Amino acid sequence: MCGISGVVSSQNVVSRLQSGIQNLEYRGYDSCGMAVLNGSGTVVRKNIGYVAEVAEREKFSSLTGSVGIAHTRWATHGGVTQQNAHPHLSCDGRIAIVHNGIISNYLKLKKYLEGQKHVFTSETDSEVVAHLIEEYVNNGRTIEAAFVEALRELEGSFAIALVSVNDPNRIYCAKHESPLIIGLGENENYVGSDFNAFIEHTKSSVILDDGEFAIVSNEGYSVKKIKNGEPVLKKVTIIEWDAEMAKKGGFPHFMLKEIHEQPDSVANVLAIEEKKIVELARMIVEAKHSYLVGVGTTYYAALFGQYQFAELAGIMAPAVSSDEALESAPMSEGDFILAVSQSGETYDTLRVLRTAKKNRVKTAAIVNVIGSTMSRMVDIAVMQGSGPEICVISTKVAIAQMVSLMRVAIEAGVITKKISQAKKREYMKQLGSLPELIGTFLNENSAFIHNLATRQAHQNNWLFLGRGKYYPMALEAALKVKEVAYHHAEGMPAGFLKHGTIALIDEKIRTMVFLPPESDKGLYGMIMSSIEEVNARGGSIVGIHFSKSLKNSKLFSDQLCLPKTHPFIAPIITLVAAQLYSYFVATALGRNVDKPRALAKSVTVA
Helix, strand or coil: CCEEEEEEECCCCHHHHHHHHHCCHHHCCCEEEEEEEECCEEEEEEEECCHHHHHHHCCHHHCCCCEEEEEEECCCCCCCCCCCCCCEECCCCCEEEEEEEEECCHHHHHHHHHHCCCCCCCCCCCHHHHHHHHHHHHCCCCHHHHHHHHHHHCCEEEEEEEEECCCCCCEEEEEECCCCEEEECCCEEEEECCHHHCCCCCCEEEECCCCEEEEECCCCEEEEECCCCCECCCCCEECCCCHHHHCCCCCCCHHHHHHHCHHHHHHHHHCCCHHHHHHHHHHHHHCCCEEEEECCHHHHHHHHHHHHHHHHHCCCCCEEEHHHHHHHCCCCCCCEEEEEECCCCCHHHHHHHHHHHHCCCEEEEEECCCCCHHHHHCCEEEECCCCCCCCCCCCHHHHHHHHHHHHHHHHHHHHCCCCCHHHHHHHHHHHHHHHHHHHHHHHHHHHHHHHHHHHHCCCCEEEEEECCCHHHHHHHHHHHHHHHHCCEEEEEEHHHCCCCHHHHCCCCCEEEEECCCCCCHHHHHHHHHHHHHHHHCCCEEEEEECCHHHCCCCCCCEEEECCCCCCCCHHHHHHHHHHHHHHHHHHHCCCCCCCCCCCCCCCCCC
16 A cells, blocks of 8 residues: 655666556555756656556656655545645755655644744645654754654654755655655665565665654664654565566466466475464463454465364364454463464554554564565564465465465374374375465366356356355355456355345355365255255356266356365365356456546555
């Protein structure tokens, strides 16, 4: 959600600023712009639209300068307009800032600044930062002193980058509850919301922590505490990803590429050292209460984990949506929180973890992004190693998180003696077969899924049904269709259908049902009953199943028969099919697959 790119160099930085914000497009945005310092002062160009469109319209390529900042904005305060796009200028035009996050006391600051004759040109909360710094400069402070004093006045969350004519060879930046990273190059340095802003140029980075600010020049950087100005010695983090991983590699969309990267993503999870997985399992088993927290797709991954812990370890570890966790899941010393996050910067989940820390609750996280706030905050961080996920819609990261939770649940089952070592070996053998199974499935079944999606693409209203561990899969499949195809889709437990929702069944609504293999007899029998209930009311059913005996069944108006799969890993194959189905529906409808409307990859605001 929003992206910051900054470059300070001995050469023209404009092309690298533009590529920086283009590499951050996946975070979600509706407008963009850049500010460059040259001999004439500060030049700002910005507008609504995608980076390539705005760059052409505003003629970014005609700009020159050796210091600059750029931004992609996702609207919070104020509509999607050119005036509300970043960067924002001070009244005298000598200071330009970009900001991610929310300044919660901006109205109070704005009222004060208007009383000092400052004139605002946008509706944003961010603009107050530029004017507040200007006010302190007008009162005789240096840029550094004015920047720090302004930071101490701000309430809320922020990642801020600033350039000023008053100090034209540096970028000033700061972080509080919103990610910001410095990239270290040769005779040039970078600032970015994440590694993708500069990964084409350097893999060496310095990760800012909350309450820190930095001064960055082409020759080096310094980091200090906002509170007292004390210098902070930072370690250099080497990024394991490379720029090529973030390119499409011949696929028409990142979403399709990332679906096809799932064999590697799962293999990387299986390569995580057993010691770390066992440590996580032990924390869950020994805790007074254990909670799995995530939001959106990661909540559904956590919910899948809840079923795994119940089945394999006999443990109740409820999944709680992060946005509701503080109101519904009381935490105290002796409890345990396992967070699941793609970015490691999700605001709602970080809020839960901060509260847990205050309450002396032990914490852990399954995260994809190295050096993210969450990975550094928790007691134990499991890095899933899925590599960059550029599409706003999560696919490979979600599957990897589910497999991670399956591994932890297996170890928890061994600890609780619910499963034997022999059973553990059987389960791990099945997980070990997943990478090849997913790869073969994608290669051999894509055409069938494409045909199914094409036939169903113009059906606008859906119910997605599953039972047991297929319920989270139904929820996630419905979410994918909502996110990327913009269809109304509601996921629910199949047994819940008859308690009200069955009243919706008519010729205008389709029902997609996820069936387990027939060998999973209990679940299979119950889901078949739900299918009969829908058919009895004239409903139209699309069946996703593993049963050759159902291949020509009149129970379904349309269907997809999946290859024979062990019941333990069958839900994962079901979800891979659902991901690909949503992709093909979206492409059939001409949707913007990688950057769906109104969505952001990393939701870093409340």
